Amino acid sequence: MIPEHREDGVPTRRRVLALGAVTAGAVVSIRPALAQTAGSVLNCEIPVPDPGRAGSYIDANGRVVPARTKGAFPSSPRPFKGEEVKRSMATGRSLPGTDSERSRAYVNYIRRLQRGQGGFTCFASLQMPRA
């Protein structure tokens, strides 16, 4: 018997306990999927901007602005791999196929990604130490 368990939410003596049907199921496991798939994290993709706003431009601060806004950059013709973004953030080197100013604008856009936007999960997973 482990007394701490008993007082920590597990019911005390003579309570009715149903062991349940053979098919019932009393365990759901939440696996840290992102942590276990470091390889695929680096291969995930971040579109700039997300497909819903494809064709828009990205200004230097990473905001999505109307196409042909002066001083802003056209959207990226292809999404970036998680690994490319991670490397660029870590070293300051430009994203592939971009010059330094455009790369900085894109990275700013990626930093501003929020839940629900394309690429957010990929970006968030890059922040995990094991990725």
Added chain:
Amino acid sequence: MHDAVYRAPPIDGLLIAPLDEFTAVYHRASGITHLLTEPAPQILAVLGEGGLSLDALLDRLAEDYELSDGTREALAARLDELVEAGLVEAA
């Protein structure tokens, strides 16, 4: 399998948080969190690190609780789930 001895992890290897209907159990060794419903948390608590056979576990549960359907088959099914989740070891 029914003659096996079932063991729960060391008590400091688990972080247990009751959440209304569920009991969340974080298993440090695997880094996996499990949501358990009755009777799984009670089985883990009774089992302990020392280990019990299926019949001994059933007896111990019957000492502590009114078992509404205390069959070996039902308990074996619950234990199998816990073994599959990695929370119980059968040897």
